[in-house]
Amino acid sequence: MQNKYQKGVSLLAVKSYQAKDNYFGDKATTYDEKREGKNLWEQEKKVIENYIKNIKKGKNLLDLPIGTGRFIDLYEKAELTVYGIDISEDMLKEARKKVAKNQKVSLLQGDAENIPLADNSVDYIVCVRFMNWVPISVFENVVKEFSRVTRNECIVSIPLKDGIFLKAFESVVNPRKATNKVKTLLILLSNKIIKVKSKPGKEVSKSSSKNKNKVLQIFNKNGFIVNKEIKIPNSSWVFFILKKEE
Numbered sequence: 246m247q248n249k250y251q252k253g254v255s256l257l258a259v260k261s262y263q264a265k266d267n268y269f270g271d272k273a274t275t276y277d278e279k280r281e282g283k284n285l286w287e288q289e290k291k292v293i294e295n296y297i298k299n300i301k302k303g304k305n306l307l308d309l310p311i312g313t314g315r316f317i318d319l320y321e322k323a324e325l326t327v328y329g330i331d332i333s334e335d336m337l338k339e340a341r342k343k344v345a346k347n348q349k350v351s352l353l354q355g356d357a358e359n360i361p362l363a364d365n366s367v368d369y370i371v372c373v374r375f376m377n378w379v380p381i382s383v384f385e386n387v388v389k390e391f392s393r394v395t396r397n398e399c400i401v402s403i404p405l406k407d408g409i410f411l412k413a414f415e416s417v418v419n420p421r422k423a424t425n426k427v428k429t430l431l432i433l434l435s436n437k438i439i440k441v442k443s444k445p446g447k448e449v450s451k452s453s454s455k456n457k458n459k460v461l462q463i464f465n466k467n468g469f470i471v472n473k474e475i476k477i478p479n480s481s482w483v484f485f486i487l488k489k490e491e
């Protein structure tokens with residue numbers, strides 16, 4: 246039987262996260278076709294397209310996790326030297342199919358918490374659709390690695406909490422203030438709390454939005470200044486353009 250302390254530890258110590266061993270087989274081969282044309286997918290592509298327009302030819306860029314290499318054609322047009330890293334060999338296999346003849350792309354299998362590149366070895370880092378998957382402790386390790394590897398900038402997308410949880414809390418204290426959106430959220434949450442039972446030893450972090458203050462604090466601690474924030478309309482996703490402090 247677990248004592249109080251062990252129970253606390255099991256809730257806090259997230260052992261893994263879904264995305265680390267999820268993108269294999271069919272998940273990799275059907276990844277693009279399931280997402281192409283969707284609002285978020287297309288908006289993300291526009292943000293990255295605009296971002297790399299300002300990068301000089303010949304600069305080098307790390308895309309991590311590169312997944313199926315959805316931006317490889319944009320990198321080719323911009324004439325960038327690219328490193329693409331992902332933990333899933335199956336995703337990298339899909340990415341390899343997109344590399345043009347003579348394009349300067351190195352695709353490597355590797356872990357975002359231990360990037361297989363030297364300190365200050367790239368000019369830019371692109372990180373899309375990853376930070377939602379990782380628990381905050383891993384988020385911090387990855388930001389630390391980004392700061393070690395880039396000598397210049399980084400663009401990273403993160404879903405942020407929209408404050409509705411705070412509003413929900415306030416309306417528990419003062420129910421007359423609750424909006425319909427908040428009332429629905431509270432009903433959904435109470436159902437979830439009753440249904441979810443923790444399974445010791447199987448703590449796997451699922452997709453989650455992050456607290457903006459915590460995110461900014463981690464950027465700052467790791468020597469990044471936020472140069473720009475780009476909010477994706479109708480979603481909680483925000484792109485942060487981060488500059489390495491001199």
Ligand SMILES: C[S@@+](CC[C@H](N)C(=O)[O-])C[C@H]1O[C@@H](n2cnc3c(N)ncnc32)[C@H](O)[C@@H]1O
Nearest residue numbers: 264265268310312331332333336356357373374
């Ligand atoms: C949702 S996909 C995003 C891929 C791509 N950035 C995109 O925008 O489509 C998440 C990717 O993270 C990769 N991944 C998960 N954990 C990783 C880790 N620790 N290091 C590197 N890649 C990881 C998965 O294999 C998968 O390809």
